[in-house]
Amino acid sequence: MAMTMTEKILARKSGKSKLAPGDNTWVSVDVLMTHDVCGPGTIGVFHENFGAQAKVWDRSKVVIIPDHYIFTEDKMAHRNVDVLRQFVREQDLPYFYDVGTDRYKGVCHIALPEEGHTRPGEVLLGTDSHTCTAGAFGEFATGIGNTDAGFVLGTGKLWLKVPETMRFIFEGEMPSYLMAKDLILKVIGDIGVDGAIYRAMEFAGDGVYSLGIEERMTLCNMVIEAGGKNGVIAPDEVTLEYVRARTDRPFEVVTNDPGACFHSTQVYKTKELEPGVAKPHSPDHYALAREIGDVVLDRAYIGSCTGGKTVDFQAAARVLDGSKVKVDTFIVPATSQVARSLKTETIAGKSLETIFMEAGCHVGPPSCAACLGGPADTLGRLNKSEVCISTTNRNFPGRMGSKTAQVYLASPYTVAASAVTGRITDPREFLGERA
Amino acid sequence: MKEIVRGRIYVLGDDIDTDQIIPAQHLVLNPAIAEEKQKLGTFALSSVPSEKAGLPRGHVPFIDPQTGRSPYSILAAGKNFGCGSSREHAPIALAAAGIEVVVAEFYARIFFRNVVNGGWMIPYETPAPLVDRIETGQEGEVDLKANELRVLTTGNRFPLKPLGDILPILEAGNLFAYAKEHADLLK
Numbered sequence A: 001m002a003m004t005m006t007e008k009i010l011a012r013k014s015g016k017s018k019l020a021p022g023d024n025t026w027v028s029v030d031v032l033m034t035h036d037v038c039g040p041g042t043i044g045v046f047h048e049n050f051g052a053q054a055k056v057w058d059r060s061k062v063v064i065i066p067d068h069y070i071f072t073e074d075k076m077a078h079r080n081v082d083v084l085r086q087f088v089r090e091q092d093l094p095y096f097y098d099v100g101t102d103r104y105k106g107v108c109h110i111a112l113p114e115e116g117h118t119r120p121g122e123v124l125l126g127t128d129s130h131t132c133t134a135g136a137f138g139e140f141a142t143g144i145g146n147t148d149a150g151f152v153l154g155t156g157k158l159w160l161k162v163p164e165t166m167r168f169i170f171e172g173e174m175p176s177y178l179m180a181k182d183l184i185l186k187v188i189g190d191i192g193v194d195g196a197i198y199r200a201m202e203f204a205g206d207g208v209y210s211l212g213i214e215e216r217m218t219l220c221n222m223v224i225e226a227g228g229k230n231g232v233i234a235p236d237e238v239t240l241e242y243v244r245a246r247t248d249r250p251f252e253v254v255t256n257d258p259g260a261c262f263h264s265t266q267v268y269k270t271k272e273l274e275p276g277v278a279k280p281h282s283p284d285h286y287a288l289a290r291e292i293g294d295v296v297l298d299r300a301y302i303g304s305c306t307g308g309k310t311v312d313f314q315a316a317a318r319v320l321d322g323s324k325v326k327v328d329t330f331i332v333p334a335t336s337q338v339a340r341s342l343k344t345e346t347i348a349g350k351s352l353e354t355i356f357m358e359a360g361c362h363v364g365p366p367s368c369a370a371c372l373g374g375p376a377d378t379l380g381r382l383n384k385s386e387v388c389i390s391t392t393n394r395n396f397p398g399r400m401g402s403k404t405a406q407v408y409l410a411s412p413y414t415v416a417a418s419a420v421t422g423r424i425t426d427p428r429e430f431l432g433e434r435a
Numbered sequence B: 001m002k003e004i005v006r007g008r009i010y011v012l013g014d015d016i017d018t019d020q021i022i023p024a025q026h027l028v029l030n031p032a033i034a035e036e037k038q039k040l041g042t043f044a045l046s047s048v049p050s051e052k053a054g055l056p057r058g059h060v061p062f063i064d065p066q067t068g069r070s071p072y073s074i075l076a077a078g079k080n081f082g083c084g085s086s087r088e089h090a091p092i093a094l095a096a097a098g099i100e101v102v103v104a105e106f107y108a109r110i111f112f113r114n115v116v117n118g119g120w121m122i123p124y125e126t127p128a129p130l131v132d133r134i135e136t137g138q139e140g141e142v143d144l145k146a147n148e149l150r151v152l153t154t155g156n157r158f159p160l161k162p163l164g165d166i167l168p169i170l171e172a173g174n175l176f177a178y179a180k181e182h183a184d185l186l187k
C-alpha cells in the first residue's frame, strides 16, 4: 500500500510494514526535547511513575534546552532551570545547553537543528507545541505534554494516532518581497485555526524548494496554528547538506510513495500572493498588509523560533538600513548562534547589528523573551494596551503579556517596514518592488 | 470513573487557547509540586477577555476572588478548545480549580491528549453546538453512562458523543495506569 512520508516514518518507527490514517500505534522515539517551562513537570511525572532512582531510557536521545524564562529576576524561573540541572546531573545527560555557559543556545526549535538533533526520517517529540518546526528536515516532529513526555523518558515509546496529510504546493519561485511567513499566514487564513486538526501538513512545490532551510522551518513552525499535528517537507540537497554538516549519526531519508493518498491538495501560485498579516486576536485573521495601513503601532518585535533566525534579521536589516524606526522596536535573536550572526553578517559592509543600532532598535539576548509574555520584567513584554506588530507565531489575547494588547503577526519585511512608518506597511514600499 | 458529575456550568466560546486558560507568567509554577499545582488552579482562565468570560453575558470571573477556587465543575465551550501550546499546565489548572468534565464541539489535539493521558478530566465532544443554549451558573449533571448533559435549571438535555478510543485510558486513570494494565502493548 502506498504511504505518505508521515505514515511511512511512523510505520518504520513502530516496526510495521504499513499504517493508515486513524491507526493507533506505539512509536519508538529518536529524540525527546524538553525545556525550562515543561521540563520540571515532566521530570516530576517521570520520577513519580518510574521511581526516584529511575533512569531515562536512552541518555543519548534526551535533549534539554532552557530557553523560555532566562533573562529575568524571577526566582521561580531560576528554580526551574535548577530542576533541569539537577536532573541532568542525576541522569548524566550529554545534551544540555545550560544558561550562563558557552553551551547556552536559546530557543529550542532553532537550537535543535543547529546542534544536529534534527535528522530526516526520525521521530522527534518535544514538550512544546512548536516542535513541529523540525518537520522542515523531513522528520515526524510534534509537541506533547508532561505526562506523555514523562512516559517517553521512561519507555522511549509513545502511543500515536497516524494523521492524514494535507498537501500545500507553492508553484513558482518566491518573489523577492515575500517570505515564508506570508505563505503560512495565507494558508492559516484559508483553512482557519482548526483547519488541520489531527492532520499532517506537507509543503512542496518549487516555491518551497527555492527557500533556504530557515525559511522552510517557518512554514512547519506554524502548522500548529492551524491545529496541525506535524508539518513536513521532503528533504532535498539543501536539507541534507545542512544536516550532514551538524551530525555524524546515520539517518534514512523518507519520502511519499508514488500513489500515496492525501486528505487534500491545495495549490498556490507564489507570484499571486502578497505580504500578509494576522490581525488580533487569532493567527487566522488574515489581511493584506496594504489593506490595513491605517493601523497605528506602538511597538515592533522581531524574534522567536519562527521570526528570529538569521534569515529573518537579514530581511529586517535590508528594510531598516539607512532608516530610523518610529516605534519601539525589539530585536531578539532566537539563539546565541543567530546573535553572533548579527555581528558577522553584513549588508554593503555594515553588520546587521550596526544597522539595527543605527535605526534605533533595542537588541536583546537570545531567548523566547516576549514571544510568550513571560515574567513581568521580560524584554519587550506588552504590559499595557499597546499595539504591536511582531514576527512571532501567536496573537491570542494575552500571548505577549497584557490581554488588552493588540498583536499583529507578519513577516520580518513587513514588521521592519511598519516599524519605520509607525503604521502597518506593505514592505514593497521599501523594497522597491511595488507591483 | 464517576457515573454522574453534578455541579455548576461555566460557558465559553470558540478557540479558547492555552494562553487564555493559563497565562504564560504563571508557567514558572511547577505542577509536580502539590502546592504549586493548586496555585495554578487559582489562575485558571484568567486571560479570557472579560466580555467573553462566562457566556452569554460575560464578565463572570471563573475563579471566586475570595476563595481562589472556582464554583464550577462543568465547562462548556465551542470549537477548538485548548488550541495553542502544549503546556499541560492548562488542563492541570482547570482540574485544580475543580473542573471534572469539559463538553466542547471539538478540541485542539495536544490539549486533548494531555487531558486524557494525564487523566485530568473527562473531555466530551458534542454532536451540535450547545454554548448558545446554556448559561453560565446553571446547575447541570453529566451522565457518563448515558453520555448526556442535563441542565437541571431548565430541564434541557444534550447528547454527548461517546468517548470511544479514549475511554479505556480514562477508566484506567491515566496513560501510566493504562500501560501497566496492557504491558504487552509496550513490547
Ligand code: SF4
Pocket: A068, A107, A108, A109, A128, A130, A303, A304, A305, A306, A367, A368, A371, A372, A392, A393
Ligand atoms: S520563541 Fe515563542 S513560540 Fe517559540 S518556543 Fe519560544 S515561546 Fe514558544
